[in-house]
Amino acid sequence: MSERKEQQHPFYEKTLESKAIFAGKVISLQVDTVLLPDGGTATREIVRHPGAVAVAAIVDNKMLVVDQFRKPLGKGQVEVPAGKLDPGEEPESAALRELEEETGYRARSIRHLQSFSTSPGFADEIIHLYFADDLEKGDVRLDEDEFLTCEAITLEEAMAYIQSGRICDAKTLIAVYAWRMHTLTGSF
Structure with missing residues (x-):
């Protein structure tokens, strides 16, 4: 799905900052700070995998x-x-x-x-x-x-x-x- 279409979701979380934590053979880990729909911020720990x-x-x-x-x-x-x-x-x-x-x-x-x-x-x-x-x-x-x-x-x-x-x-x-x-x- 395109990024533009996802941004139209009512609960879309815009990434304010992304920090790489680990890069391995199979996965990587990043920690994102996101802007919540109510204006607050939150932290998201994300595992990236090639599929x-x-x-x-x-x-x-x-x-x-x-x-x-x-x-x-x-x-x-x-x-x-x-x-x-x-x-x-x-x-x-x-x-x-x-x-x-x-x-x-x-x-x-x-x-x-x-x-x-x-x-x-x-x-x-x-x-x-x-x-x-x-x-x-x-x-x-x-x-x-x-x-x-x-x-x-x-x-x-x-x-x-x-x-x-x-x-x-x-x-x-x-x-x-x-x-x-x-x-x-x-x-x-």
């Missing part, structure tokens, strides 16, 4: 998922294949790349389902979710600091993983429920 992709990939009526340890949560997670966008990379290309790197499967075609913000209260990350069900097996090519296993699970197993907390991240929850809707109705 990411995720793929709900179905092969033989099973969803491809990866199991990996997530340090911020301190536990293993079952998730759909996903990863961050490289500078200048188009989301569809990133989705195809991440699917192959993490699962070894190549998608002959891919369909965009939805783009969504992960935590709009403090972060600008957008995840672009894709669906693929026309796949061919290739080779897994993990990043050097990436450790995971890939498996194909049924819809019933996915729902059980949600119940048990093995699946609890937003992108995978959305992917599973989209797959469920597609299975039940034939559409998304």
Whole structure:
């Protein structure tokens, strides 16, 4: 959405000052001072992220998922294949790349389902979710600091993983429920 259109929002917060706090490999953090609609000021801590992709990939009526340890949560997670966008990379290309790197499967075609913000209260990350069900097996090519296993699970197993907390991240929850809707109705 354009900056001009956002400025027309009745609760628009104009940035008065922005201070860079941290710049890392994946995220950066800034602290903004903003002018509130009532004339007061407030501080906003903002995490900047390049964006990411995720793929709900179905092969033989099973969803491809990866199991990996997530340090911020301190536990293993079952998730759909996903990863961050490289500078200048188009989301569809990133989705195809991440699917192959993490699962070894190549998608002959891919369909965009939805783009969504992960935590709009403090972060600008957008995840672009894709669906693929026309796949061919290739080779897994993990990043050097990436450790995971890939498996194909049924819809019933996915729902059980949600119940048990093995699946609890937003992108995978959305992917599973989209797959469920597609299975039940034939559409998304």
